[in-house]
Amino acid sequence: MRLPDKTTRLEEAVAHIRDGATIMVGGFGVPGTPFTLIRELVRQGQTGLTVIKNDANEQDMGIDHLLVSGQVRKLISTHIGLNRRAIELLNAGRIEVEFCAQGILAERIHAGGAGLKAIVTDIGLATELTAGKPRVEIDGEAAVIETALRADVALVHADRSDVFGNLGYAAVARNFNPMMAMAADRVIAEAETVLPLGGLAPDAVHTPGPFVDHVVGLEALSEEYQVVRR
Amino acid sequence: MRLPDKTTRLEEAVAHIRDGATIMVGGFGVPGTPFTLIRELVRQGQTGLTVIKNDANEQDMGIDHLLVSGQVRKLISTHIGLNRRAIELLNAGRIEVEFCAQGILAERIHAGGAGLKAIVTDIGLATELTAGKPRVEIDGEAAVIETALRADVALVHADRSDVFGNLGYAAVARNFNPMMAMAADRVIAEAETVLPLGGLAPDAVHTPGPFVDHVVGLEALSEEYQVVRR
Amino acid sequence: MVARAAGEIAPGLVVNLGIGLPTRVVDHLSSDFPVCLHSENGLAGIGPSVPFEAADRNLIDAGGSYVSTIPGSAFFDSSTSFALVRSGRLDLTMLGAFEVAETGDLANWKIPGKFSPGVGGGIELAQKALRVVVLSTHTDRQGNPKLVKTCTLPLTARGCVNRIITDMAVIDVTPQGFALRELADGVGVREVEEATGAPLTVPDGDIPVY
Amino acid sequence: MVARAAGEIAPGLVVNLGIGLPTRVVDHLSSDFPVCLHSENGLAGIGPSVPFEAADRNLIDAGGSYVSTIPGSAFFDSSTSFALVRSGRLDLTMLGAFEVAETGDLANWKIPGKFSPGVGGGIELAQKALRVVVLSTHTDRQGNPKLVKTCTLPLTARGCVNRIITDMAVIDVTPQGFALRELADGVGVREVEEATGAPLTVPDGDIPVY
Numbered sequence: 001m002r003l004p005d006k007t008t009r010l011e012e013a014v015a016h017i018r019d020g021a022t023i024m025v026g027g028f029g030v031p032g033t034p035f036t037l038i039r040e041l042v043r044q045g046q047t048g049l050t051v052i053k054n055d056a057n058e059q060d061m062g063i064d065h066l067l068v069s070g071q072v073r074k075l076i077s078t079h080i081g082l083n084r085r086a087i088e089l090l091n092a093g094r095i096e097v098e099f100c101a102q103g104i105l106a107e108r109i110h111a112g113g114a115g116l117k118a119i120v121t122d123i124g125l126a127t128e129l130t131a132g133k134p135r136v137e138i139d140g141e142a143a144v145i146e147t148a149l150r151a152d153v154a155l156v157h158a159d160r161s162d163v164f165g166n167l168g169y170a171a172v173a174r175n176f177n178p179m180m181a182m183a184a185d186r187v188i189a190e191a192e193t194v195l196p197l198g199g200l201a202p203d204a205v206h207t208p209g210p211f212v213d214h215v216v217g218l219e220a221l222s223e224e225y226q227v228v229r230r
Numbered sequence: 231m232r233l234p235d236k237t238t239r240l241e242e243a244v245a246h247i248r249d250g251a252t253i254m255v256g257g258f259g260v261p262g263t264p265f266t267l268i269r270e271l272v273r274q275g276q277t278g279l280t281v282i283k284n285d286a287n288e289q290d291m292g293i294d295h296l297l298v299s300g301q302v303r304k305l306i307s308t309h310i311g312l313n314r315r316a317i318e319l320l321n322a323g324r325i326e327v328e329f330c331a332q333g334i335l336a337e338r339i340h341a342g343g344a345g346l347k348a349i350v351t352d353i354g355l356a357t358e359l360t361a362g363k364p365r366v367e368i369d370g371e372a373a374v375i376e377t378a379l380r381a382d383v384a385l386v387h388a389d390r391s392d393v394f395g396n397l398g399y400a401a402v403a404r405n406f407n408p409m410m411a412m413a414a415d416r417v418i419a420e421a422e423t424v425l426p427l428g429g430l431a432p433d434a435v436h437t438p439g440p441f442v443d444h445v446v447g448l449e450a451l452s453e454e455y456q457v458v459r460r
Numbered sequence: 461m462v463a464r465a466a467g468e469i470a471p472g473l474v475v476n477l478g479i480g481l482p483t484r485v486v487d488h489l490s491s492d493f494p495v496c497l498h499s500e501n502g503l504a505g506i507g508p509s510v511p512f513e514a515a516d517r518n519l520i521d522a523g524g525s526y527v528s529t530i531p532g533s534a535f536f537d538s539s540t541s542f543a544l545v546r547s548g549r550l551d552l553t554m555l556g557a558f559e560v561a562e563t564g565d566l567a568n569w570k571i572p573g574k575f576s577p578g579v580g581g582g583i584e585l586a587q588k589a590l591r592v593v594v595l596s597t598h599t600d601r602q603g604n605p606k607l608v609k610t611c612t613l614p615l616t617a618r619g620c621v622n623r624i625i626t627d628m629a630v631i632d633v634t635p636q637g638f639a640l641r642e643l644a645d646g647v648g649v650r651e652v653e654e655a656t657g658a659p660l661t662v663p664d665g666d667i668p669v670y
Numbered sequence: 671m672v673a674r675a676a677g678e679i680a681p682g683l684v685v686n687l688g689i690g691l692p693t694r695v696v697d698h699l700s701s702d703f704p705v706c707l708h709s710e711n712g713l714a715g716i717g718p719s720v721p722f723e724a725a726d727r728n729l730i731d732a733g734g735s736y737v738s739t740i741p742g743s744a745f746f747d748s749s750t751s752f753a754l755v756r757s758g759r760l761d762l763t764m765l766g767a768f769e770v771a772e773t774g775d776l777a778n779w780k781i782p783g784k785f786s787p788g789v790g791g792g793i794e795l796a797q798k799a800l801r802v803v804v805l806s807t808h809t810d811r812q813g814n815p816k817l818v819k820t821c822t823l824p825l826t827a828r829g830c831v832n833r834i835i836t837d838m839a840v841i842d843v844t845p846q847g848f849a850l851r852e853l854a855d856g857v858g859v860r861e862v863e864e865a866t867g868a869p870l871t872v873p874d875g876d877i878p879v880y
Contacts, residue, residue: 001486001489001491001493001494001495001496001497001505001506001507001530002491002492002493002494002495002530003494003496003505003530003531003532003533004471004472004494004496028711028712028732028748029711029730029734030727030730031711031727031728031729031730032728054748077788078788078789078790078791079787079788079789079790080787080788081787081788082734087785087787090785091785097788099788099789101789101791101793101794102710102748102752102789102790102791102794103344103710103748103749103751103752103753103755103756103791103794104752104794105748106747106748106749106751106752107344107346107749107752109749110340110344110749111349112547113543113547114333114337114340114539114542114543114546114547115351115542115543115545115546115547115548115588116337116349116350116351116546117350117351117352117368117369117371117373118349118350118366118368118373119341119346119348119349119350120346120347120348120349120350120375121345121346121347121756122347122797123756123793123794123797123798124793124797125828126775126797126825126826126827126828127789127793127824127825127826127827128824129789129793134366136348136364136366136375138347138348138375138377139347139377141347143347143348145350145366145368147368147369150547159728162532163532164496164505164532166532166534168433169433169745170433170728171432171433171713171726171728171729171745172709172711172712172713172728172729172730172745173728174433174712174745174746174747175711175712175747175748176747176748177747178747178749179747179748179749182540182543182544182547183547185548196531197530197531197532198531198532200532200534202401202503202505202529202533202534202535203398203399203400203401203404203436203535204434205534205535205536206433206747208504208534208536208540208544209496209504209505209532209534210474210496210498210504210544210549210550211544211549225727226727227722227725227726227727227736228734229722230734231696231699231701231703231704231705231706231707231715231716231717231740232701232702232703232704232705232740233704233706233715233740233741233742233743234681234682234704234706258501258502258522258538259501259520259524260517260520261501261517261518261519261520262518284538307578308578308579308580308581309577309578309579309580310577310578311577311578312524317575317577320575321575327578329578329579331579331581331582331583331584332500332538332542332579332580332581332584333500333538333539333541333542333543333545333546333581333584334542334584335538336537336538336539336541336542337539337542339539340539342757343753343757344749344752344753344756344757345752345753345755345756345757345758345798346756351546352587353546353583353584353587353588354583354587355618356565356587356615356616356617356618357579357583357614357615357616357617358614359579359583389518392742393742394706394715394742396742396744399535400518401503401516401518401519401535402499402501402502402503402518402519402520402535403518404502404535404536404537405501405502405537405538406537406538407537408537408539409537409538409539412750412753412754412757413757415758426741427740427741427742428741428742430742430744432713432715432739432743432744432745433745435744435745435746436537438714438744438746438750438754439706439714439715439742439744440684440706440708440714440754440759440760441754441759455517456517457512457515457516457517457526458524459512460524
């Protein structure tokens, strides 16, 4: 038995995204955002996308490019406060934004990756974020049903990958990437280093290879990946 | 800032378990079963326990000792077929056994550790395992609500731990341990090696220290931990 | 029959081989064959079995056999392991059966009156693997057919079985019920029909033999 | 006020310091103080902040500041990070506020009419931390009280606030409503009462000053 090689060219991997697709994009701020995959998606120009991402990056970075190019119909996110342009587009009615509590977004994606239908939680019961969502009682206490989230394609950023798609993340660049890498019909991982089979110790793997469809090696890291001076 | 030391003597750690407690016990077969913590629990003799564990180990191993000693009132498990004595005790009505699909047990414990109320799944809809559980429709499809599981105390086995309780597991000894180590009010980890702070790389931690209350270093590994000749 | 079952494993798949007969399918794959074997206790990329003397106490498969890793293997927890099963990442599972109905219903975990020790991960494998192949004798020890119109035993999952490989034949579950695809060497169509408890669609012309 | 807030952190706790004022509380802890600081983007055991020149591009806190690790730090994903928050493992969080009601209701994420950029992890921190301390000016920029009988702004969580530390006083939320505990240096009881939009229980005798 030998594990297959999933290394794929950038253009080819991203070409699997269709107009109207729902895509998950890893990252929390800069760390873990797959800037190279996003740039290629901007270049290819698929439209009508629903994007699930923790935040909207900052202006001129990451998914802001997708917002500017008009490729995004809807954004499911937890906080877009660092991107003034995203706020303007939302206010102008040019994108729809659905907000979700951050950890509940993580668990809805986990549930999607785990093949569950939904989770039940009391988070946000006092807030408008749960308005209109179905309620249920668990042990006599009120709770809300939050449906699982899945995507057609997930774009994740890894520090390291072997050719089978076993992934390792660096520091807090992990964030939403592991859950997203389990919750999409097609998972595309960009990796700063691509290792041969056996290059990652089996107990040091953060995302197991069977969840990953394409490994795209990064030849250079653009300015977007670097330390941001504020 | 400095992280606190949670190393605890075996007797003292296990003494936190009360009569009537619900306890989770890690392990899938031999790997990952905290044999030393279980032996101490047998020695201390707390009774009326509800035990949540993937399997019932084998005769004269692991939680079989707790069954024989009559300390267990109820077992929540996925499969007890390798322990003939557990089957006899069940047939004799001396213990109650609640069966759960294996991955759903894992997710119910994950949900408990994640502070959720329940998960919603279509697993087991055709089986008696979901009989009597509340149904709900998600996107027009039938599903069952499986409540989250938490315990008073979780007993887990780690290959390595630092004194703060950051844990690392060996090979398939991981299994249910990471979920259980998040889903109990008090988590007791036995570890084959106890390292100083900094002994585990931050991105090689399988269970983060904030979830763990007590670290018990193992001085020697009993026969139960060894390779079983079948 | 086990060798025939190995033919179900196309290159590149993620496969879970159930306890018992299915486990032995791996012996019929070449060491260079590109496949990822999954074990529900937390391993993707199972390597060859290991004898007692060379075993790692922390490295068993879900059936309790000592196994090894191969380059690219990964360990993970039980939540992740079944996430893989339930979310459509398990291309194929091979399972045993007590009964398979012509609708694809599977019963393989409990016989009422006899004690059942629990289903383990069986429901999830049957219900969620993208393809379910049953590997079983054609009849039970009393000679009763295991392929039936309707299961009488408690179900594992509904409509989940795609193909049955037995000591007599390869039979697919189709919208029209059971369809004969191949015959074991030396077995005739009439024999298979008599050993099957539901109507069997038999193709025109030559039937491949394995 | 920030120094006083640091006094809330007992040895051995797991603590999340919200964005803004609360983040600065860490400057008032000694480098040897036993505490585990948590950042919701996936870090337990936050070390000192790091200047731009020495920053690791993959090591920020949830507010976007470059930070460091300490011996025993651990990285984890967002699911695990909020599992810690929601399951009772976060002993204390310090948050900002627009309004705190005498029932402990908190509003700190949205002002209707103004745009809100989303709540991030704020609901979960407020609703599930074992102890919630609000760190805030006593009144808003227009001089209106932030401590009120009933919140008029959209709630973050109900009945979650245990204590409020302001530039004027330390006030606890009790079953009887707001209770004055301490006064800032140079501030009188009458001043605090006038700046508070709900009844304030004032203790007999000397009131500690910070």
